Amino acid sequence: MRQFFRIVLMALVLLTVALVSALTAMRFAIHGREVVIPKLTDATPLEAERAAGFLGLGVVVERQYYSSDVPEGKIISQVPPPGTRVRRGWTIRVAQSLGPQRVTIPDVTGETERVAELNIRRRGLDLSSTAQISLLDTSPDQVVSQSPPANASGILVPKISLLVTDNPQPNQFLMPNFVGSPLGSATVALQEAGIKVGKVTVASPTPPSSAEPQPPAQSSLAPQPGAASLIVAQNPAAGQKVTAGSAVTFEVR
16 A cells, blocks of 8 residues: 555656646747847848848838938837847837938918829828818818928928818708698798799699589689698608708699
């Protein structure tokens, strides 16, 4: 019995040693694939790629900035910073210096978006973003503001953002039901909404049956619709969408 317990204890010791050895080997293997991020600032992108490639790392130039302190073509900043421990295959993102600002920011306000973009790119600048705004009494597709403004100095990035007027959408309304209402009140309601009253016709009277006595002959002049005439039909029908400036036709009695 004592021999059995001695064998079991020996097996547990060997198992523990094996687990510790495996964990230690795994730790060395993991840390063996890690490298320390080198300092890439003040280097050219080519020099940075060589230094990073030697450690199994990649480099990508994500942004470019004007700088009066860092010479043109050199790296201004990097992410992750130097000294960071990462695994091989990691990509370092860097920003490159364009040197001091030499280009003049043009004034593109008042131009169309296409003309403004051509003017910007012709000067070696990029279009950063374009926002739309609806303005009354202003032509569509016209630049009304820009950032940075014209002739700005000390800018950081060679990009310009534009604010451009868009084509305003006409107001839309749901057509109400005017059947049974006087023509005058319907006309006032439509005009207040910016909708025109189109053609107004008088409904033909229902012909009497042959058994009924015939009224005396009337004048051949057709009756004219008035403000008190009652609406019996409308187009567009109630519930349909109409836009400001459109016309509505009525049939009255």
